[in-house]
Amino acid sequence: MISVKNSKLVIQLIAVIIFFVSVNFASATAAVNENPKHSKVRVYVSGKSDIDKITSHDLHFDHAETSENYMETWLSENEISLLRKSGVSYQILIEDWNTYYNSLEKMSASEIRDAIQLSILEFNVSHSIYGSMGGYMTFNEVINKLDSMRIEYPNLISQKFSIGQTVQSREMWTVRVAKNPDAPAGRPEVWFHSLIHAREPMSMHQNIYFIYWLLENYNTDPVATYILNNRELYFTPVFNPDGYEYNRSTNPNGGGFWRKNRKQFGGNTYGVDLNRNYGIYQFWNSANNGSSTDSTSDTYRGKSPFSEPETQNAMNFVNSRNFKGILSYHTYGNYLIRPWGYVDAPSPDENIYQNISQDMVLDNHYTLGRSNQTVNYGVRGVTDDWYYHDSGHSKIFAMTPEVGTGSDGFWPQQSRILPLAKQNVSQNIYFAMFSGPFMSANSYKLNTEFYSPGDQGSLKVYLKNKGLENAQNVKVELVSQNSNVVVLTGAYSFTDFSSFREDSVSFDFSLSHGAVINTGYKMVLRIKQNDTNTVYTKNIHVVVGSGNVLLLDSAENGTGKWTASGGFGISTVQSFSPTRSFADSPTGNYTNSSVRTLTLLTALNISSAPVVVLSFMYRHAIDTLDNAYVDVSNDGGASWRSVKFYNKTVNTWTKETLDISDLAGGSVNMKIRFSLVSNGSVTNDGIYIDNIKLVNYNSIPTGITGVNELPFSFDLGQNYPNPFNPSTVISYSIPKSSNVSIKVYDISGKFISEIVNKFHSAGNYEASFSGEDLSSGVYFYRIEAGELSQTKRMMLLK
Template sequence: MKKILFVLFFFTIMVSAAFTQETWQKVKIFSDDLRSDIAMLRKSGVIIDEGYIGKDNSISVFLPASDVEKLRTTGIRFEMVIDDWDSYYKNLPVLSPEEQLAVRQHSKQNYGVEGLTYGTMGGYYTYAEINAQLDSMRARFPNLITQKVSIGTTVGSRQIYAVKISDNPDATENEPRAIYTSLTHAREPAGMMSVMYYMFYLLENYNTNPSVKYLVDNREIWFVPCLNPDGYEHNRSTNPNGGGQWRKNRSLNSGSYGVDLNRNFGPYTYWNSPNGGSSTTPSAIDYRGPSEFSELESQGYRNFVVGKNFKTALNYHTYSNLLIFPYGCWTYLTPDSAIFSEFSSDMVAMNGYSPGTAWQLLYPVRGSSDDFLYDGDVESNGKIFAMTPEVGGDSDGFWPQQSRIFPLAIENLGPNLYYSWVAGDYVSLYSYQFDRQYVNPGDQVQMNLTMKNKGLSGASNLTLELESLSSFITVSNNSVNVPSIPSRGSFTTTSPMIFTLSAIAPIDTLCKLRIITKKDGVTMSADTISFITGVPTFVFQDTTNNPLTNWTI
């Protein structure tokens, strides 16, 4: 009897400890050498993982209260921003039913999206609600999206589901493939809502937007909205209204729970790189696991992509308004850094995020999904141009308030579309040349264009069209046919486009033209160019690089 009581007592203590939640706090850390201090803090047991770097070289991060106490002993200056995250989150404003309806009506009117609703976990979908939405999508659009397919089962016996959007979803076609994932980290649901919004955009605009129809007809676009269902469900169990800070999965290891899935990808040399970009301590928030691909979730993702020849991947995380690309495990750039830089520059031009590698923007990372997908198994997968959007700014954190859910999803809609396009052919304006330096009223101007196929497949059957965006401009030769452009190649027109500036156009007026690229008659891209009429008045001019020639110093 005593043994039974002891076992029950011990079990009760263990269960209680497993579900005890530590207070989380947000602090702003100031440093003259941020990367050095982050490395020093790691050695002190304070793991800085995810954070917003300010212009004053500070970093705002969420830490458990015990780590904040360790931080106090280091002598590094910091200030408390939120002293009790749970209390703070519970007091954030929520949208009324009328306000929610207004947001959704705005989404429908401006973006054609009405299927995305607010979930029951602080406005975010629960795991069950994600799956219900996938089932609903299939019921509404059986010719555009597959039934959900399990790519793995977790230790909690939950399924990791994937779906494909394409014009023949139940068939495998020889089309460029892209993949989008989210909730690798369980406390980052804003990425999931951004992915779900994009899915609804493709499905609900298919019959009304020719560009969306072309994209869906000519791509296979896969989605894994919840890669870490156990961790996400754990947050629901502890914080049913949202705000839970659990990050890892729920594997039991050495008396603690969880492996950081985005530190668990191989190959071994990436997972074990010497940059210190993960922890070997099982209780740490960024524990990498006992070996690469030790976890069922990372195994499922790895096995799913094998042989599918994906070209692009976006693995959504939060937060910091960043767009991160490989390498994270090495402190040098990939051989394809020019491609990553071009892709990321085009994408952040749409939402204002900052692009770069993890070690350039935050800190070194090892064992990430991006590095693995890019060239961790080229023999099986080829190179997948994988990147990580970190959704949301400093005030958003891991659980942005309800009023931010739709704006964050919408600001990533353009980048999502772009990354589906460049998985195949995608041609846009690279440069242009007028036949004169300045355009005066009454001038007839000839313009040649250089177009670039930024996509990862060849492009053909292209038409370039010139459109006036100014009442003072008349276009006379507005169309040029382009037979083909190879992947990553360029083409310069030999037959100029011609426009005339009205003789009554005022001097010093901003005029705009639009270059529209069409594939098989469907708009692929639209680029705006501008110029100011007349010859400028030079207020100051210096014609030498040697100041001693024209200046007295």
């Protein structure tokens, strides 16, 4: 066993061998088996001597999951033979990949239908991304999907075009996604590509899903609309069609393990790893051994930089465009990797990479850093290094997301396709926005936790342009949604807000003496660019009274109200009051490459009072490449969204107050979670949390203002009462005349009834819904008004 103290050293030593699945075996055999049996193996490594034994037999691993005293990876029969000869202990976890993959349960037609309906309700994406190859699309199905997108959305996506042919003369089909897509308009450009490794189809599926999110949400979601109006996004879903088609030919139901392209070197020896074939020569031939010179290896780098037609095509395409950013999607590992790969050193833009990476992974919690800090090995000849730094083009911010966990693997189970695709939408949105001007609010702070009727209050908003270009004609406004709260400060305007600039503004407001105790009143914070384009919206609640306490925990009674995993527990080293606190690593530093969580054990029903405020005390010492998170789930822990992340050092106890109402969503099944995610680099003391408090308040539907005002914005209120039996009232606000439809669905997405379908003038409205003939349970209600839509949950409890 390896001590915690030595775990970092061992993981770094593992880096020496973890990279290319390379066996110098061709000379000993007359032919190479192109489809060898693969097994999942746990290799026990107790120190440098074991690592030396492995490397002395020319055995190297790819996509290994590392722990303190072992690593797990998929190995071929030949590689297992070499491992056996090395004398290092190992254990076969899964005997045969093909048998394992074929045993995975496929989705039924009804399950697929339910998953798509849930996609509609959560992301407003109604198109299926499932295919015929074990749930994954074949190359031809991807081509047909791009053609059908063009037919359905001709003003938002271009006709597919090829950036060049592969070694087997297939086209590398690409599309441009933007408003008026047929002619580039000089807007900031971003390229998304996937399937450079042929056994990683989930990388392609998340790109297809993101395209559909953009297309289906145009003129509905303000951010999707802004992106398509102000960016040019390019997608090459299948970078390596030859390798992908080869996998289809050998494994028509999915699960093919071929990685490289299909260049033939004689006999049965094929393929160059396209993600080890990029220049410059300094990158391609780095001394870190991050690729193989053996043509039988899965990480064979080729005879020279850009020796392959696929990488030559990419080079020419990049040099012909003006890309600001490129995401090269892969599977697996839940990583977001940045340059450098060829050397274990930060790039000149390390601070920019760090800032954008932390924001990008706020929802999916991917591990951040360079290759040596994430996958724990160096790489050479990879996409990101050349995209980021080559004299043939301007600097491009390039990164590699690795989608899915180790248990998902290269071919995740069919039921995981949509969840993993949805997991990366916010990451892609952020990166698209980052390529140009991108005004946002880093945070905001009310001057007190709660108010009394008749009080004066203030809100301070911390602004940042998170994009690469200056923002023009910026407008920041705070708009009350109820007459009991009056905003006293007008909008702020900035003619020019430079890239990465930070600033703050303050708004004063007053509450009427008629404000109701234990009620939350909504204000909407909006940031606009070019006066009219809304790029940021945040609902902020002014809460009156001390509210209803749902949870109060100072850690004195242990973790009884929580599920602790990965090392989270009770600390007596630090506490705010009186003697204990929650800590991710109570007895010392957290370890490398770990995920630690503290999850509320019993879900809370906040549907009848859906304005929720979470407060707690905290202090922390966290490496800049690691993050602690506060997460919220509105479905009992099935999915999570983050409210905020923490790193670096805060040496004194500090109070945090977070309005989590939007993420909680009036749920009948709400949970909160504290988590810490570390990479394979530096560790630290971690985070301490104390005096956790959850309070909820009643909400006042936007339409109920007490005066005959027209609504400021489109809004769907939380039904009241909730839970209900048998009837409830739904309030909604329409800012302009349009036809309005409100439909109700059950938890599986099955349509129940339409309770509104008529033309409305701008105004505030209410509709009644009766569940007299329905069973108890959770239901969705969805409003559509012209190009606007919104969905919420309600609960029938009989």
